Amino acid sequence: MHRLPLKLSLVAAYNLVLLILGSEPALAQTTVDSVFRWDRLNAMILLVVFSVVILLYIKWAKEGKPLFLRKIPGLEAVEEAVGRATEMGRPVLFIPGIQELDEIETIAGVSILGRVAKITAQYETPLMVPVRYPLVLAAGQEVVEQAYTEMGKHDAYSKDMVRYVAGEQFAFAATVNGIMVRERPAANIFMGVFAAESLLLAETGNAAGSIQIAGTARPEQLPFFIAACDYTLMGEELYAASAYLSHEPLMLGGLKGQDLIKILIVIFIVVGVILVTLGIGDTFYGWFDLGN
């Protein structure tokens, strides 16, 4: 592991001051190659600021400070959809996207799956989760089992609730379409990364008469979900969903911290626009440069 020697730390502090004053960092070339990317110092500072903000909010959430979140209509509908499935005696279909676990949207989808599984466990509603990748299968089985155990319904849990169906994108879509028309789930919940199969899935579910809730951060797929689903979570609403549904301090604090960061970004942009318009914004503008 690299350790920053004292001399280099002093150079780093000196360069930081120069950078804030708008000058080129001294000794940049010698240090870039060996230890530190000076051209990315701004990113590091923002990363530290953002992390501190989020960690502070998580701390407050854990201490029990009341943290307000506005209602997100699509999320309110999740419980309603599961309730409808229970009344109709039909299953709930949950798809955590079509990408691997190394996509943050998939992680968000799996996290929401945990909450949905708690509701299906509570109402004893059948749950079906077809997946496309083995790691998502493993993670999905873990969170669903955990949810059923927490609700005291471990006996109702079956590993087959989360099942691998196909590795190829359209083979997956064809199989899920088959499930939709044969098993006739009362509710379809799509949360995660979706691509060209988004409309194939949502339209089939719509034709089968299921209530549909979708969430993705892919702008090119959102219009299809908006057209074919009853409720849609757009972009960051997907990431907010798990915090909103669970109200766990860790997630809630993270979400509140991100809200403050958004306000900081808006302030930075407004200040930047004013300074650039007045013709004195070069230094401020340069703070957001990433170099090569």
Next chain:
Amino acid sequence: MSGIEILQIWVAAFFTLAIFSFLYKDNPFFKLAEHVFAGLSAGYYVGLVWKSIILQQLWYPMMAGEWLLVFPAMLGALMFARLVPKISWVSRVSLAFVMGTTAGVFLVSQLNGMILPQMQATMLPLVLSEGAGATLMALVMVIGVISTLIYFYFSKEHTGALGVTAKVGVWFIMIAFGAHFGYTVMARVSLLIGRVNFLYEDWLGTFLLIF
């Protein structure tokens, strides 16, 4: 064209039509195509992972002396613990590793690749020498970015000035979705044209050879 090639075209045409038949309703032809497609893809991916990951990215480099690869190999092997219920919890180590690194890598990549460049790209001068059109575009860009960010602010009810700004943001989002919708539909239509073209030229073409 050889007999084998004609057979391949007929098999592809049969499965294309079998999948299209779902447009009418679920039927045995669609079921057959669906199961063949799913089974083939599972088998294909096993072969693909074996060759391109296990052999090319793990085994060959390790044989060439890259012994650090033993760590990812161990993380992968831990996943097999799921087959033994008593020690299945061990596989959580690999899952936690993937989820943790994804979140960490994503944090930095989003900051470097999205947040900072977009902030900079939005800091546009609102008085431009290039004329009123350019100034208007800059204004639209600044208002669009800020109002959209406000829409995704969850800590306050969207009422009053915040509500109006969020509503403006929704308009920007919907206009962007409209553009995406048109663009993506065009791409899907080109996929359909490709399939219809295959049926019309390749498949119907074989009729002339056979009959």
